[in-house]
Amino acid sequence: MNSKEILSQLPYTKPFLFVDDISRIDENGVEGTYTFDENLDFYKGHFKDNPITPGVILTEVMAQIGLVCLGIFLVNDVFNKNTSIALTSTDIEFLKPVYPNEKVTVISEKVYFRFGKLKCKVQMKNQKGESVCTGTIAGILRSSAKEDRTALE
Amino acid sequence: MNKEETIQELKAIVKPYIQNEEAFENLTEDTDFINDLKINSANLVDVILDIEEKYDIVIDNEAMEKMSNVKAALTIIETQLASK
Numbered sequence: 001m002n003s004k005e006i007l008s009q010l011p012y013t014k015p016f017l018f019v020d021d022i023s024r025i026d027e028n029g030v031e032g033t034y035t036f037d038e039n040l041d042f043y044k045g046h047f048k049d050n051p052i053t054p055g056v057i058l059t060e061v062m063a064q065i066g067l068v069c070l071g072i073f074l075v076n077d078v079f080n081k082n083t084s085i086a087l088t089s090t091d092i093e094f095l096k097p098v099y100p101n102e103k104v105t106v107i108s109e110k111v112y113f114r115f116g117k118l119k120c121k122v123q124m125k126n127q128k129g130e131s132v133c134t135g136t137i138a139g140i141l142r143s144s145a146k147e148d149r150t151a152l153e
Numbered sequence: 154m155n156k157e158e159t160i161q162e163l164k165a166i167v168k169p170y171i172q173n174e175e176a177f178e179n180l181t182e183d184t185d186f187i188n189d190l191k192i193n194s195a196n197l198v199d200v201i202l203d204i205e206e207k208y209d210i211v212i213d214n215e216a217m218e219k220m221s222n223v224k225a226a227l228t229i230i231e232t233q234l235a236s237k
Contacts, residue, residue, distance in 0.1 A: 088193070089195065112202065114201075115217050117198040138195065139195075140194075
């Protein structure tokens with residue numbers, strides 16, 4: 001499965017799609033980029049007259065590139081409308097602010113993918129190559145509807 | 154395999170993931186990981202991976218689905234250790 005196919009399978013759309021491009025992907029990890037458009041709605045309120053990308057959004061970017069893109073690649077053809085995905089845990093440190101119009105690169109390394117749970121070590125870098133956040137993110141990807149309910153209990 | 158010893162080892166493995174301290178303190182063979190200890194199903198995967206590492210065994214999907222309580226975990230560990 002190539003990068004284009006993975007992007008087309010992502011279950012997100014604007015204003016909540018946070019992946020522009022995947023530059024590298026294999027069974028052990030993924031690297032991708034996203035540029036924060038200055039017109040994104042949350043900048044109007046975070047913060048008042050002082051737009052800075054919220055940590056929850058940085059987390060979402062890391063999860064979409066680092067976990068969901070890699071997960072789609074790993075389950076390959078099995079990924080479809082019946083596949084349930086859910087974020088199950090995050091442990092992230094935020095090191096530097098990210099401003100509107102910045103382009104970030106997410107580098108994710110698989111820790112394990114077992115029993116439908118994907119856990120990754122994820123890092124986000126800015127254009128200067130500085131680490132802006134790092135941490136561990138995990139989620140569940142399951143295709144059977146019955147299993148999904150168990151997974152989300 | 155010494156059962157009491159293994160139960161104590163299992164207790165150490167599940168400790169970081171439990172949400173019900175009382176059920177944990179009173180853990181028996183019949184204690185259910187999800188319903189009693191309130192371990193969420195995503196963390197149950199970590200429990201199983203920790204069990205694999207501790208006993209150097211491999212737990213497959215079928216065994217994973219059966220591993221709902223302490224007794225089932227003991228049986229699976231015992232079976233896997235015996236087939237090594």
